[in-house]
Amino acid sequence: MAHWFHKNPLKATAPVSFNYYGVAGSPAANKICNDLRTTRARLLDMFTDITCTPEVMKNATDAYFSLLQCFIVSPDGSTQDNKMRFIQNFRWTDTLQGNTPSAQQDMVFELVSMAFNVALWYTKFASRLAGKENITEPEAKDVHRSLKVAAGIFMNLKEMHIPRLITPAEKGRDLEPRVMDTYIIQCQAEAQEVTIARAIELKHKATLIAALAYETANFYQKADHTLNTLEPECSSKWRKYLQLKQHFYMAYAYCYHGQTLLAGDKCGEAIRSLQEAEKCYARAESLCKEYRQTKGPGTTAKPSEQLFFIKLGGLIKNTLEKCQRENGFIYFHKVPAEPPTLELKASYGLAEPVPFELPPLREQCTPEVYATFDLTKGAKNDKAKPKDEEVKPMKEPDLKPQKDTGCSIS
Amino acid sequence: KAAHDMDIDKVDDLMSDISEQRELAQEISDAISKPVSYGEDFDEDELLAELDDLQQEELEKDLLEIGGPETTPLPNVPSTSLPNRPAKKDEDEDDMEGLQRWALEAM
Numbered sequence: 001m002a003h004w005f006h007k008n009p010l011k012a013t014a015p016v017s018f019n020y021y022g023v024a025g026s027p028a029a030n031k032i033c034n035d036l037r038t039t040r041a042r043l044l045d046m047f048t049d050i051t052c053t054p055e056v057m058k059n060a061t062d063a064y065f066s067l068l069q070c071f072i073v074s075p076d077g078s079t080q081d082n083k084m085r086f087i088q089n090f091r092w093t094d095t096l097q098g099n100t101p102s103a104q105q106d107m108v109f110e111l112v113s114m115a116f117n118v119a120l121w122y123t124k125f126a127s128r129l130a131g132k133e134n135i136t137e138p139e140a141k142d143v144h145r146s147l148k149v150a151a152g153i154f155m156n157l158k159e160m161h162i163p164r165l166i167t168p169a170e171k172g173r174d175l176e177p178r179v180m181d182t183y184i185i186q187c188q189a190e191a192q193e194v195t196i197a198r199a200i201e202l203k204h205k206a207t208l209i210a211a212l213a214y215e216t217a218n219f220y221q222k223a224d225h226t227l228n229t230l231e232p233e234c235s236s237k238w239r240k241y242l243q244l245k246q247h248f249y250m251a252y253a254y255c256y257h258g259q260t261l262l263a264g265d266k267c268g269e270a271i272r273s274l275q276e277a278e279k280c281y282a283r284a285e286s287l288c289k290e291y292r293q294t295k296g297p298g299t300t301a302k303p304s305e306q307l308f309f310i311k312l313g314g315l316i317k318n319t320l321e322k323c324q325r326e327n328g329f330i331y332f333h334k335v336p337a338e339p340p341t342l343e344l345k346a347s348y349g350l351a352e353p354v355p356f357e358l359p360p361l362r363e364q365c366t367p368e369v370y371a372t373f374d375l376t377k378g379a380k381n382d383k384a385k386p387k388d389e390e391v392k393p394m395k396e397p398d399l400k401p402q403k404d405t406g407c408s409i410s
Numbered sequence: 411k412a413a414h415d416m417d418i419d420k421v422d423d424l425m426s427d428i429s430e431q432r433e434l435a436q437e438i439s440d441a442i443s444k445p446v447s448y449g450e451d452f453d454e455d456e457l458l459a460e461l462d463d464l465q466q467e468e469l470e471k472d473l474l475e476i477g478g479p480e481t482t483p484l485p486n487v488p489s490t491s492l493p494n495r496p497a498k499k500d501e502d503e504d505d506m507e508g509l510q511r512w513a514l515e516a517m
Contacts, residue, residue, distance in 0.1 A: 142516075195513060199509055205501050208506060
């Protein structure tokens with residue numbers, strides 16, 4: 001079963017030269033600046049490179065961040081700020097704000113914005129893979145892992161690095177808590193979708209599948225609620241997606257719960273459960289339409305035409321008919337007015353974020369070299385300071401979900 | 411002419427003779443024409459039941475005669491306590507563990 005994940009666009013940034021006329025007072029210091037420029041440019045290229053793998057991404061990320069730390073961590077290990085931290089202005093766009101960048105003159109702002117983009121790349125890599133027609137079991141694992149890695153990066157930024165910013169992010173920007181939280185939960189929910197597909201594939205018990213689906217629906221609901229105080233114009237498309245996934249997985253939960261009830265000879269309740277599944281499914285379907293018609297960041301897709309969607313509809317229909325047949329022949333139960341209550345299982349750990357850590361400082365950043373950076377030189381009389389370059393949006397590889405043939409994840 | 415020198419008694423005798431003969435002939439022809447049957451029909455079920463009963467009786471007698479010394483050695487009660495057997499988990503948990511393993515492998 002190919003999955004479909006809504007994805008907001010990558011962040012874009014203006015090129016940075018790391019040229020500090022005269023401040024870098026030694027060949028070694030100059031080399032650090034040059035290396036920063038090239039490793040940053042390379043990492044930015046990787047974001048839009050369709051052939052990039054998680055391994056390549058990790059190497060490119062480590063190369064840049066191990067250098068960037070030279071201007072962030074204190075060379076003597078004290079809590080004092082690195083003297084270079086505020087020398088450079090960085091401009092980044094935000095996933096929900098189109099091409100309007102925000103800027104801060106702070107290396108930490110660069111660190112969190114870039115790492116945020118790395119996390120986004122992992123989610124996009126995952127959804128590219130998950131949309132494949134004939135996804136293999138190792139690929140399914142890759143999807144699952146990439147989403148957990150992304151969740152780990154978002155989490156680490158939120159807890160460790162964003163609090164260090166002097167200027168807190170404005171509302172609706174990527175680095176504000178609500179947006180961060182939504183990304184974290186969405187990654188976990190999407191990773192759990194892969195787990196559910198696997199459980200179905202392995203013909204696990206219906207009780208377990210129902211519980212996992214119910215929990216996934218709860219994740220999506222939580223993510224949706226986190227966004228409800230944002231401006232609708234930037235968040236409504238994304239929220240439609242989260243809502244449609246929530247109802248979709250509620251339908252899943254009721255569908256499988258109904259199978260459990262039927263197996264336990266509770267035919268009336270089973271019928272009621274399946275009727276509820278139909279309701280949720282119909283709601284998800286109309287949300288698919290609304291999602292398509294909503295303007296906003298992200299890819300356009302017709303989820304209701306996707307196989308994963310159509311498949312569930314058929315499953316609900318068949319299961320309901322089966323229940324009604326059996327009730328007409330065997331059970332003659334009354335169908336209760338209230339839908340059955342779903343139960344949760346502690347599926348703790350199925351979609352745990354992978355802890356993220358910054359790479360260690362590059363060896364070339366010694367205290368001696370650090371001492372050769374002299375802020376009193378140049379910088380002040382920078383008439384030659386180039387105008388901020390324009391931030392061009394990232395040219396992302398096309399992520400059109402394929403019409404798939406129905407091969408499933410295992 | 412012959413009838414004339416027969417008195418009424420002789421005719422009577424003759425008649426009874428003839429009827430006797432006829433009865434005999436009838437009896438013989440009956441005996442010949444009737445299929446030979448060895449006595450009456452036996453009720454087979456009854457016979458079988460009887461056989462069963464007899465066998466059962468024999469068996470009971472045999473069983474009663476089983477005596478023999480009652481000194482069959484029994485194993486001693488083990489002095490070590492048994493290892494704790496893990497409680498049987500339900501399938502859900504097994505499935506869950508499988509998924510957990512899978513999710514961990516994907517790290």
